[in-house]
Amino acid sequence: MKILSIVGARPQFIKAALISKKLRERSINEVLIHTGQHYNFNMSDVFFKELNLPKPDYYLGIGSGNHGWQTGKMLIVLVYGNTNTTLAGALASETPCVIPRNETEWVELVELGYAFLVGTNETLIIQKVEEIFNKEVNVDISENTYGDGKASDKIIEILLAEKITL
Secondary structure, eight states: OEEEEEEOSHHHHHHHHHHHHHHHHTTOEEEEEEOOSSOSGGGTHHHHHHTTOOOOSEEOOOOSOOHHHHHHHHOOEEOOSSSHHHHHHHHHHOSOEEEOSSOOSOHHHHHHTSEEEOTTOHHHHHHHHHHHHTTOSOOOTTSOSSOOSOHHHHHHHHHHHTTOOO
């Protein structure tokens, strides 16, 4: 199992340090991404040093900016196919996903603006990614087609069933 942790600001570093330590103690592979939202020594590096957080596997270097600009620079998701992986990537990211296909079983994703079908047309793929990057499209996350509000409970149940103690 791999755990993907995405951090970028002081409160996240503090919380991630505890989880990361437990994951390492259990030899669970964690991939750590630092967005760079907080980037100077006193707001970032000092926490990695003093809390023994491992060096991030990826550093995005986002830096300063307003909310829309920063979040737009942090994540664009490209997902493939009509699988549960496609669904999970689209919903978990809460950012529009570009699907290089002409049709999908997950029409709800397209209807809600979570996903854009772009086929294999290179121009259309680049155009849609640029629109997402420039925040010309927005996801309406006010309607949750799949969730029941119990995701955190289910995550803990799964982790406990796998005998992972955090």
